[in-house]
Amino acid sequence: xxxxxxxxxxxxxxxxxxxxxxxxxxxxxxxxxxxxxxxxxxxxxxxxxxxxxxxxxxxxxxxxxxxxxxxxxxxxxxxxxxxxxxxxxxxxxxxxxxxxxxxxxxxxxxxxxxxxxxxxxxxxxxxxxxxxxxxxxxxxxxxxxxxxxxxxxxxxxxxxxxxxxxxxxxxxxxxxxxxxxxxxxxxxxxxxxxxxxxxxxxxxxxxxxxxxxxxxxxxxxxxxxxxxxxxxxxxxxxxxxxxxxxxxxxxxxxxxxxxxxxxxxxxxxxxxxxxxxxxxxxxxxxxxxxxxxxxxxxxxxxxxxxxxxxxxxxxxxxxxxxxxxxxxxxxxxxxxxxxxxxxxxxxxxxxxxxxxxxxxxxxxxxxxxxxxxxxxxxxxxxxxxxxxxxxxxxxxxxxxxxxxxxxxxxxxxxxxxxxxxxxxxxxxxxxxxxxxxxxxxxxxxxxxxxxxxxxxxxxxxxxxxxxxxxxxxxxxxxxxxxxxxxxxxxxxxxxxxxxxxxxxxxxxxxxxxxxxxxxxxxxxxxxxxxxxxxxxxxxxxxxxxxxxxxxxxxxxxxxxxxxxxxxxxxxxxxxxxxxxxxxxxxxxxxxxxxxxxxxxxxxxxxxxxxxxxxxxxxxxxxxxxxxxxxxxxxxxxxxxxxxxxxxxxxxxxxxxxxxxxxxxxxxxxxxxxxxxxxxxxxxxxxxxxxxxxxxxxxxxxxxxxxxxxxxxxxxxxxxxxxxxxxxxxxxxxxxxxxxxx
Ligand code: ZN
Ligand code: FE
Numbered sequence: 001x002x003x004x005x006x007x008x009x010x011x012x013x014x015x016x017x018x019x020x021x022x023x024x025x026x027x028x029x030x031x032x033x034x035x036x037x038x039x040x041x042x043x044x045x046x047x048x049x050x051x052x053x054x055x056x057x058x059x060x061x062x063x064x065x066x067x068x069x070x071x072x073x074x075x076x077x078x079x080x081x082x083x084x085x086x087x088x089x090x091x092x093x094x095x096x097x098x099x100x101x102x103x104x105x106x107x108x109x110x111x112x113x114x115x116x117x118x119x120x121x122x123x124x125x126x127x128x129x130x131x132x133x134x135x136x137x138x139x140x141x142x143x144x145x146x147x148x149x150x151x152x153x154x155x156x157x158x159x160x161x162x163x164x165x166x167x168x169x170x171x172x173x174x175x176x177x178x179x180x181x182x183x184x185x186x187x188x189x190x191x192x193x194x195x196x197x198x199x200x201x202x203x204x205x206x207x208x209x210x211x212x213x214x215x216x217x218x219x220x221x222x223x224x225x226x227x228x229x230x231x232x233x234x235x236x237x238x239x240x241x242x243x244x245x246x247x248x249x250x251x252x253x254x255x256x257x258x259x260x261x262x263x264x265x266x267x268x269x270x271x272x273x274x275x276x277x278x279x280x281x282x283x284x285x286x287x288x289x290x291x292x293x294x295x296x297x298x299x300x301x302x303x304x305x306x307x308x309x310x311x312x313x314x315x316x317x318x319x320x321x322x323x324x325x326x327x328x329x330x331x332x333x334x335x336x337x338x339x340x341x342x343x344x345x346x347x348x349x350x351x352x353x354x355x356x357x358x359x360x361x362x363x364x365x366x367x368x369x370x371x372x373x374x375x376x377x378x379x380x381x382x383x384x385x386x387x388x389x390x391x392x393x394x395x396x397x398x399x400x401x402x403x404x405x406x407x408x409x410x411x412x413x414x415x416x417x418x419x420x421x422x423x424x425x426x427x428x429x430x431x432x433x434x435x436x437x438x439x440x441x442x443x444x445x446x447x448x449x450x451x452x453x454x455x456x457x458x459x460x461x462x463x464x465x466x467x468x469x470x471x472x473x474x475x476x477x478x479x480x481x482x483x484x485x486x487x488x489x490x491x492x493x494x495x496x497x498x499x500x501x502x503x504x505x506x507x508x509x510x511x512x513x514x515x516x517x518x519x520x521x522x523x524x525x526x527x528x529x530x531x532x533x534x535x536x537x538x539x540x541x542x543x544x545x546x547x548x549x550x551x552x553x554x555x556x557x558x559x560x561x562x563x564x565x566x567x568x569x570x571x572x573x574x575x576x577x578x579x580x581x582x583x584x585x586x587x588x589x590x591x592x593x594x595x596x597x598x599x600x601x602x603x604x605x606x607x608x609x610x611x612x613x614x615x616x617x618x619x620x621x622x623x624x625x626x627x628x629x630x631x632x633x634x635x636x637x638x639x640x641x642x643x644x645x646x647x648x649x650x651x652x653x654x655x656x657x658x659x660x661x662x663x664x665x666x667x668x669x670x671x672x673x674x675x676x677x678x679x680x681x682x683x684x685x686x687x688x689x690x691x692x693x694x695x696x697x698x699x700x701x702x703x704x705x706x707x708x709x710x711x712x713x714x715x716x717x718x719x720x721x722x723x724x725x726x727x728x729x730x731x732x733x734x735x736x737x738x739x740x741x
Contacts, residue, residue, distance in 0.1 A: 004051055006047065006079065006080045009076065009077050011074070015039075015043045015070055015072065016044070016146065017138055018069035018133060019177075020070050025171075030057075032050055033049065034050065035048045036085070037088075038090070038091040041101055069134055102423065103138060105138060106137050108313035109135050113136075127186070128206065128316040129315060131177060140365050140367050140388075143451075144451050147178060152178050154363065157363075158185060160185035162182065163182055166180065187361050188201060190360045190362070191205035194352055194356055194358065213231060213232055217231070217356045218231045218241065220351065222358075222365070224313065224365075224369070225387070226365060227332075228333055229242070231328065231329050234327065236298075239253075245354045246336070250624070252301035252308055254308040255330070256311065256317065257310075257327040268287070270376065276374065283373060285309055286307070287306065287307060287375075291305070304634045305634040310371065334350070337431075342364075342365035368428075372391075380721075385730060386724075392428070397422060397424045405457065405458070405460075406455075407460075408461070408473065409430075409470060409733030409736065410513070411469060413730040415734075416449070417736070427445050430442050439469050460479045461481075461483070461737060462483055464485050464486065464514045464516070468514075484736045485514070485521075485533070487510060487524045487698065490697040491507075491528060492735035492736070493738065494721060495695055497720075502529060506528050508523075508526070509606070510700060510729075519603070520603070521603055521604065523538055523608070525538065527692070537652075538651060539604075539605060542601070542607075543560045543601060544599065545559065545592045550607075551607075558611045559578065559580075559581065560593065560611075561656055564656055606626075609628045609632055612628070613628035616672055619631060633705050635671075635673070636673050637672075640669070642670070645658075655682075658678070676706055693719075697721065701727055702727060
């Protein structure tokens, strides 16, 4: 008996709403441990009494067995005087102190629930909201912490006897699973026509929806963090109709397949891509189309060789896909440039002219989130949009900083990040802040985070760009204000992820961002550390004629390059390109150029891609961000080793002469390949000037061909790129934050 000891554990991390207490309860019983476990505002507290031997086993399980959705950041353990507990209890939540508990992201259906969903002897057979402590909604249904049913959008649903028994049984997988429900007591489904007529409910609704999709209708369905627009992905006529109704010309749609085997019929996927696709985050993964057996409509992702694919992630998706032969387009339901729609009434108002029918349910989505998007480079991921399944993304960060700090991110692909009490938290994807509704979504997301974490910013960090919504917003707040240059923030986001503080070479190739000199940057080489940076090389600037107008109308970038070449009296007959413009438009552009009016200087690699796309003759205008890059990438030919020659004039990378060479090369594949090869050459030409480790970030590196070539050629040299944090502007907020941590 005198061998018995008592320990107190304090555990922080994602430990609430993920089945942590029942897990502790179970291992306590397994090893005859007495005491208690409870949730408090910091995480989980345990007292454990038992023999030294049993306590050792308990401690070991606590470290290695952990429930799948949990993440332990710290465990502290202290020995106390023996008390003499007679049993092991789960005690009531203790929520007096401030709220710093981390909130789990929404998770896809787990294998146990999937089994029950398909088991016709189970009382939740075919139940469209089946979930447990290891899966299902979290962030999307939570209003405030602690994460108890009363604080979620399940608060209006009274548990039936059967559900309540499971909810209260610590040995059950659904012990304290807040969204627990069944067909008798849970939310219901409603299939409606767009004019509001109720057509069917529950299982009938799913069945009818499947028929409507098969018949070629465009429908909407409420998913986890918002509605999807859905239609048959193999039906040319329907996809064409969706494109014309949505006024979305070429931007690729994501496709949901019923199984990984189905994906393999239309796409070539690597082992690692397969693992990413089936992982519990269920992100959309960007993979290569199989040109020989592509079974979907070409209009799903025209002109490019990649497809965005994913698998069903809620039981509702599983049940729908089971009834369908063909894969479906499942794209966030929103008006172009606005956030994802979460409410049936809003759907009718905004997309009444796009959809014919919609499937709604009466569990409110409190916090919206989009599907996450990533691609794989070997076994490493590149995050293109971090949202459902990944966010709120939290990192433990030890610091003496006592203040609450908010970083408001960039203007495109906006996210916010916050620092509070040794945690850095990245919000879900908010979007491009060009519409009133998106800006509202920005403030709503901030309000959510203030509520969930008792967060009250004392310092705000924003971009340098004077006309970003976030900059203007930040300047209006009565807080200490800090600003960080856009591309430096990109590099810092990667330094944060890889815990780098020392001096490195930072390479930020990007769309656009405001530079220190008031011009637009985006092809930058920095020597930098965590607190300072120096621009050591950049692409020779050109004029953005008409400013933002030239971002969509990319032939303006090309013509600006032509004017530069002609000014230097370089040879080349560009008549055919100049013919892309009407006479008056061309003379207007020439005036802008000559008089330097509305012709801001720019050094962005993203925009140089635009010019190359025009010179290769494959496109004259783009309809979505990154389109020219994807098209150039799809033209890349591995068998061509030639490269355009860039050269260095001090800090300036000279490249404009390549456009004259392109006149002779003509062949789009040759042009695209020589250009990409040249970018990689110049990368190393500059990198070789410095013996430093290399950190890279920025939207251009979403181009897998470039990144793969760089990694391959780097050989022994250390190259870091962001993997969890978005590599594009979605990562800027966390970089801004890291600067002042
Ligand atoms: Zn489950
Ligand atoms: Fe950027």
